[in-house]
Amino acid sequence: MSAGAAMTGLPINHSINRRTLLASTAAAVLVGLTPAHARFLSGEVPWAPGAATPPEPATPGGWLFFTPDEARAVEAIVERLIPADELSPSGKDAGCAVFIDRQLAGPYGAAERLYMKPPFATNAAPEFGPQSPLSPAQQYRAGLKALDAWCKANRGGKSFADLSPTERDTVLTAMEKGEAKFEGFGARPLFNLVLQNTMEGFFADPLYGGNRDMVGWKLIGFPGARYDYRDFIDHVTDPYPLPPVGLQGRAGWTPGR
Numbered sequence: 001m002s003a004g005a006a007m008t009g010l011p012i013n014h015s016i017n018r019r020t021l022l023a024s025t026a027a028a029v030l031v032g033l034t035p036a037h038a039r040f041l042s043g044e045v046p047w048a049p050g051a052a053t054p055p056e057p058a059t060p061g062g063w064l065f066f067t068p069d070e071a072r073a074v075e076a077i078v079e080r081l082i083p084a085d086e087l088s089p090s091g092k093d094a095g096c097a098v099f100i101d102r103q104l105a106g107p108y109g110a111a112e113r114l115y116m117k118p119p120f121a122t123n124a125a126p127e128f129g130p131q132s133p134l135s136p137a138q139q140y141r142a143g144l145k146a147l148d149a150w151c152k153a154n155r156g157g158k159s160f161a162d163l164s165p166t167e168r169d170t171v172l173t174a175m176e177k178g179e180a181k182f183e184g185f186g187a188r189p190l191f192n193l194v195l196q197n198t199m200e201g202f203f204a205d206p207l208y209g210g211n212r213d214m215v216g217w218k219l220i221g222f223p224g225a226r227y228d229y230r231d232f233i234d235h236v237t238d239p240y241p242l243p244p245v246g247l248q249g250r251a252g253w254t255p256g257r
Contacts, residue, residue, distance in 0.1 A: 055205070055207055055208070055247060056106075057207050057208075057248065058098065058099070058102040058207065058208050058209030059102065063101050064101055064102060064104075064105035065101050065102075065104040065105040065109060065137065065140075066097075066101050066104075069148070069159070069161075070140070070141075070144045071097065071101065072159075072161040073144050073147060073148065073159065073160045073161050074097045074100060074101075074140075074144070074194070075092045075097045075161070076092075076160055076161040076163075076168060077160070077168075077172070077194050077198075078090070078091035078092050078096040078097050078100075078194070078198045078201075079091055079092040079093075080165065080168045080169055080172055081096075081172070081194070081195055081198045082094065082096065082198060082202060083165075087219055088215050088216070088218075088219045089212075089215055091198050091201070091202060093212070094201070094202055094210060094211060094212050094215050094216065095201065095206075095209055095210040095211065095212040096197075096198045096201035096202055096210050097201075098201075098209040098210060099197070099200070099201030099204060099208055099209040099210030099211075100140075100194075100197045100198070100201055101209070102208060102209045103136075103197065103200075103208070104136060104137045104140055105137075108136055109135060109136050109137035109140075110135055110137060111135035111136060111137075114129070114130065114135075115129065116133065116135070118133065120132060120133060132189075136193070139185065139189070139190070139193060140190075140193070142184050142185040143182070143185040143186075143189070143190035143193070143194075144190075145184065145185075146182035146183055146184045146185045146187070146190070147160055147175075147182065147187075147190065148160065149182075149183060150180060150181075150182050150183075150187070151163065151171065154180075155167065155171070172191065174187070175187040175188060175190065175191040176188065176191045202215075202216040203216040203217070203220075203222075204216075205224075205225065205246050205247050206246045206248070207246060207247045207248055214243075214244045214246060214250065217244040218243070218244060221239065221240060222244060223240050223242065223244050223245070224244030224245040224246055224250075225245055225246055225247050226242070226244075226245050
């Protein structure tokens with residue numbers, strides 16, 4: 001009996017040759033594969049459509065989170081943060097307030113994907129994320145209430161939405177600089193939060209309620225969610241000639257156009 005046969009405990013005429021060894025090893029590997037790996041090797045797609053978290057289109061019509069007074073205030077804010085000009089409509093007309101409303105009514109508003117455990121640092125660097133026990137929805141509710149109270153106390157009993165465009169700009173500037181002192185929620189944190197969400201709404205996919213008619217994308221020449229750029233790879237210095245396409249397509253869109 002050979003040493004190899006003795007180590008395996010097999011008679012010499014049943015010793016494992018190379019072909020048998022490789023075949024048995026391959027079989028063992030296949031048995032140990034996950035279903036996804038097995039489907040991949042068999043040529044099948046190793047995942048199911050919609051198994052991830054697909055984007056959900058914004059619900060049309062009405063307000064899902066804001067009260068009517070809150071909605072008026074937010075529309076007035078976004079209209080001044082992105083005023084209409086010869087290049088684009090205002091943030092209000094682009095749907096930024098609708099975008100914010102739908103976000104606050106969903107997982108973002110409830111801070112479902114944010115770490116919300118204390119302690120909260122008072123002077124933390126931006127990379128540490130929000131330092132507040134309040135969810136975004138709670139911050140908006142408290143902040144808009146504080147804004148309304150401050151305006152009525154300092155602007156002749158008027159709410160923010162009732163101010164003239166010039167007066168609104170003055171209030172927003174005071175909020176940005178921290179000169180306006182709100183009760184219950186800081187003026188500067190509210191300004192920064194609404195500004196960030198307004199920019200997101202202006203440039204996000206129209207699926208989420210903002211960027212109506214893809215005005216933000218048209219402004220910067222962004223092509224959107226097109227799946228194929230092979231015809232333009234060698235023309236990087238030329239303006240992109242096709243209109244943008246969203247995740248849900250666009251009116252009059254056909255693949256390749």
